[in-house]
Amino acid sequence: MLxxxxxxxxxxxxxxxxxxxxxxxxxxxxxxxxxxKTSAVLNSVLKELYHLKKGSAxxxxxxxxxxxxxxxxxxxxxxxxxxxTDCSVFVYGSHSKKRPDNLVIGRTYDHHIYDLVEVGVENFxxxxxxxxxxxxxxxxxxxxxxxxxxxxxxxxxxxxxLKEVLIDLLRGEVVENLNLVGLDRVYVCTxxxxxxxxxxxxxxxxxxxxxxxxxxxxxxxxxxMDLVVRRHRLPNDGLRKEAMKTVxxxxxxxxxxxxxxxxxxxxxxIYMPDQKVGDVALPYKAKGLKRERREAKLKNxxxxxxxxxxxxxxx
Numbered sequence: 364m365l366x367x368x369x370x371x372x373x374x375x376x377x378x379x380x381x382x383x384x385x386x387x388x389x390x391x392x393x394x395x396x397x398x399x400k401t402s403a404v405l406n407s408v409l410k411e412l413y414h415l416k417k418g419s420a421x422x423x424x425x426x427x428x429x430x431x432x433x434x435x436x437x438x439x440x441x442x443x444x445x446x447x448t449d450c451s452v453f454v455y456g457s458h459s460k461k462r463p464d465n466l467v468i469g470r471t472y473d474h475h476i477y478d479l480v481e482v483g484v485e486n487f488x489x490x491x492x493x494x495x496x497x498x499x500x501x502x503x504x505x506x507x508x509x510x511x512x513x514x515x516x517x518x519x520x521x522x523x524x525l526k527e528v529l530i531d532l533l534r535g536e537v538v539e540n541l542n543l544v545g546l547d548r549v550y551v552c553t554x555x556x557x558x559x560x561x562x563x564x565x566x567x568x569x570x571x572x573x574x575x576x577x578x579x580x581x582x583x584x585x586x587x588m589d590l591v592v593r594r595h596r597l598p599n600d601g602l603r604k605e606a607m608k609t610v611x612x613x614x615x616x617x618x619x620x621x622x623x624x625x626x627x628x629x630x631x632x633i634y635m636p637d638q639k640v641g642d643v644a645l646p647y648k649a650k651g652l653k654r655e656r657r658e659a660k661l662k663n664x665x666x667x668x669x670x671x672x673x674x675x676x677x678x
Contacts, residue, residue, distance in 0.1 A: 513554025
């Protein structure tokens with residue numbers, strides 16, 4: 364079991380709040396790991412995945428013997444690394460005689476394993492094997508476009524699950540609006556059969572079409588590979604319900620004495636109490652009052668002088 368941390372100061376509390384599950388998700392970081400044994404093809408796949416997700420990925424170069432995602436107790440180290448690196452998507456590569464060039468792609472919720480998809484890599488072609496104009500190379504950190512082609516992504520359960528995982532793996536930062544000029548790359552996923560998907564990475568070239576919408580051309584720049592689905596594990600119902608929580612839209616409170624008009628817009632009624640003018644305090648002193656006080660002051664001064672003269676005469 365992972366130790367639950369309690370914040371000791373405000374800085375640690377803010378950091379833990381950033382890593383906590385959110386209703387509106389931000390961009391997901393990817394953790395890339397090596398198994399006990401890997402092949403040259405698998406090393407190249409993991410390397411190029413890290414290059415494509417540079418800036419939002421963490422790659423471990425050491426071999427990990429204790430990680431076995433599909434076995435009970437084999438995900439403890441994986442959850443620990445996910446917590447330390449704050450990554451909610453992981454890619455684990457391993458190679459064996461039974462499952463050669465094996466990739467396990469999974470997601471975590473609150474740094475616990477959510478779901479898993481195991482695929483085999485076949486017909487891999489790295490970026491170096493493609494020739495294209497280097498000016499068309501996509502920028503690091505740019506928002507990609509993901510296209511899924513084939514009915515299998517809607518009908519076959521394994522491919523539907525793989526589609527969800529690939530979207531979280533490849534989509535990058537979540538944005539509401541996107542400039543068309545900023546699109547420079549496309550991931551094309553084609554369902555060849557019920558358990559095989561062809562994945563390719565293409566550059567996007569915009570050309571004139573005579574209309575406002577430009578004509579788009581795809582230039583394949585790699586990597587490309589076939590993903591053969593081997594095993595997959597869906598999340599349990601309790602964890603799914605917890606991860607799918609949303610905030611209900613609260614109904615707006617009715618405002619009293621406020622109405623809408625098509626011409627004047629928002630109209631409000633204000634009720635004023637009866638004003639008692641005699642009890643209202645004046646903001647300034649009237650000149651007439653000042654004159655009366657001045658005259659009274661002069662009379663008091665004259666009476667004081669007269670009393671002093673009488674005292675002097677009496678002495």
